[in-house]
Amino acid sequence: MFTPETYTNRRNALRKEMKSGLILMPGNTEAAYNYPANTYGFRQDSNFSYFFGLDHPDFFGVMDIDNGVDYIFGNDVDMDDIIWMGHQPSVSQQAEGCGVKNTAPSSELSEFIGNAIRNKRTLHFVPSYRGETILLLSHLLGLNPLRLKDYVSKELIKGIVKLRSVKSEAEVAEIEKAVDVAYIMFTTGMKMAKAGVKEQEIVGAMEGISIAHGRPVSFPIILSINGQILHNHHHGNFLKEGRMLVMDGGSESSLLYASDITRTVPVGGKFSQRQKEIYEIVLNANLKSIAATAPGTLYRDCHYVACETIASGLKDLGLMKGDVKQAVAAGAHALFLPHGLGHMLGMDVHDMEGLGQINVGYDEEIQPSDQFGTAYLRMGRRLQPGFVVTNEPGIYFIPELIDLWKSEKKFTEFINYDKVDEYRDFGGIRIEDDILVTEHGCRVLGKPIPKTVADVETTMGM
Ligand code: GLY
Numbered sequence: 001m002f003t004p005e006t007y008t009n010r011r012n013a014l015r016k017e018m019k020s021g022l023i024l025m026p027g028n029t030e031a032a033y034n035y036p037a038n039t040y041g042f043r044q045d046s047n048f049s050y051f052f053g054l055d056h057p058d059f060f061g062v063m064d065i066d067n068g069v070d071y072i073f074g075n076d077v078d079m080d081d082i083i084w085m086g087h088q089p090s091v092s093q094q095a096e097g098c099g100v101k102n103t104a105p106s107s108e109l110s111e112f113i114g115n116a117i118r119n120k121r122t123l124h125f126v127p128s129y130r131g132e133t134i135l136l137l138s139h140l141l142g143l144n145p146l147r148l149k150d151y152v153s154k155e156l157i158k159g160i161v162k163l164r165s166v167k168s169e170a171e172v173a174e175i176e177k178a179v180d181v182a183y184i185m186f187t188t189g190m191k192m193a194k195a196g197v198k199e200q201e202i203v204g205a206m207e208g209i210s211i212a213h214g215r216p217v218s219f220p221i222i223l224s225i226n227g228q229i230l231h232n233h234h235h236g237n238f239l240k241e242g243r244m245l246v247m248d249g250g251s252e253s254s255l256l257y258a259s260d261i262t263r264t265v266p267v268g269g270k271f272s273q274r275q276k277e278i279y280e281i282v283l284n285a286n287l288k289s290i291a292a293t294a295p296g297t298l299y300r301d302c303h304y305v306a307c308e309t310i311a312s313g314l315k316d317l318g319l320m321k322g323d324v325k326q327a328v329a330a331g332a333h334a335l336f337l338p339h340g341l342g343h344m345l346g347m348d349v350h351d352m353e354g355l356g357q358i359n360v361g362y363d364e365e366i367q368p369s370d371q372f373g374t375a376y377l378r379m380g381r382r383l384q385p386g387f388v389v390t391n392e393p394g395i396y397f398i399p400e401l402i403d404l405w406k407s408e409k410k411f412t413e414f415i416n417y418d419k420v421d422e423y424r425d426f427g428g429i430r431i432e433d434d435i436l437v438t439e440h441g442c443r444v445l446g447k448p449i450p451k452t453v454a455d456v457e458t459t460m461g462m
């Protein structure tokens with residue numbers, strides 16, 4: 001955990017963003033896998049962890065905005081628990097670790113909230129993503145679980161997003177730890193990427209490295225020789241010479257901060273000329289959009305830097321044509337890059353996405369685009385020092401999308417479909433880094449993971 005003062009300061013800062021009432025912050029419960037006692041590994045709720053830090057199931061945090069008092073509701077263990085799990089600190093001992101003095105058994109929560117309702121106090125809570133939490137909140141508040149989302153507090157969402165968006169030095173250090181574990185995961189994956197190896201073997205090795213260094217991966221690993229499928233979780237293929245292997249994964253630090261990295265490598269360790277040409281365009285898009293990342297800049301504009309770099313590179317190869325800026329403005333590049341440049345990164349790999357992407361990546365100044373491709377940009381707003389974002393441009397040859405656009409004669413002024421057809425069997429390439437926005441620019445976090453053609457080939461040959 002961070003220091004007790006860290007959590008106290010965070011709760012006080014959140015109170016300052018709010019007018020009045022109580023903030024209800026349920027922690028996560030254990031989640032059953034295939035029967036109640038056989039559970040998934042426990043993962044605390046990120047908001048609960050940010051404000052209370054306790055990595056323990058079945059706690060419920062409350063912050064009183066009006067009188068500055070915080071509470072943890074939870075049960076001390078009984079003898080049965082001690083027999084099966086060993087000695088556990090009491091709830092009040094645990095609560096000291098996050099600067100909370102008031103604790104009570106879970107059985108008192110219902111009456112506590114009932115009193116608040118009778119006293120007409122405003123109760124703030126954020127959207128839930130787990131059935132157990134939805135049922136608990138609905139029960140406590142006397143609301144229909146199916147309608148609970150209609151009662152979430154926009155004020156609370158706004159306050160949390162404001163605080164969690166700007167990472168402290170200690171939080172950045174956690175993300176860097178997670179990137180450093182990713183360094184081992186990815187360099188191992190690169191060395192394993194030889195013809196005949198099954199994708200699953202590499203996934204297993206990478207996941208094992210994450211667990212061995214603390215916690216499981218920060219999201220299910222995407223790893224495939226069919227990298228044109230953006231979020232490909234099928235790992236049943238055997239690697240073949242001539243294919244590119246997309247590896248997109250990350251680790252989670254002990255304090256629940258994520259890394260999110262992508263590297264794409266040629267099976268066997270040597271890029272062909274054709275692979276190198278497309279790879280260099282993606283790398284250039286990654287480098288140029290990182291160079292454009294600075295406080296005060298709209299992240300949407302960094303996205304456009306990447307899009308234009310890709311359109312320009314593809315024009316040089318004869319796959320696109322016409323004016324690059326016009327092509328990107330029209331959305332023609334999205335045949336090859338049908339997603340956004342990146343997203344916020346923190347305790348959630350798509351940080352705070354559970355609070356609503358529009359509340360995290362957009363604001364009064366900038367709203368999401370409805371144009372195919374850029375519509376998937378999760379983060380468009382103006383950057384501030386302390387933001388951590390991913391930078392993940394790619395080029396993909398998706399045969400079904402190529403056929404559709406070609407049949408519709410879409411953007412024939414910008415796309416040379418005859419040339420594109422020669423790349424139908426190419427697959428995809430994505431390169432992803434984790435970037436801290438600093439006072440004057442930005443910094444790529446963690447130990448540099450090989451990404452130039454030369455460095456990737458050298459690592460794969462080791
Ligand atoms: N982890 C999926 C992504 O890169 O956003």
Ligand code: MN
Binds near residue numbers: 248249261392432
């Ligand atoms: Mn990723």
Ligand code: MN
Binds near residue numbers: 260390
């Ligand atoms: Mn990402």
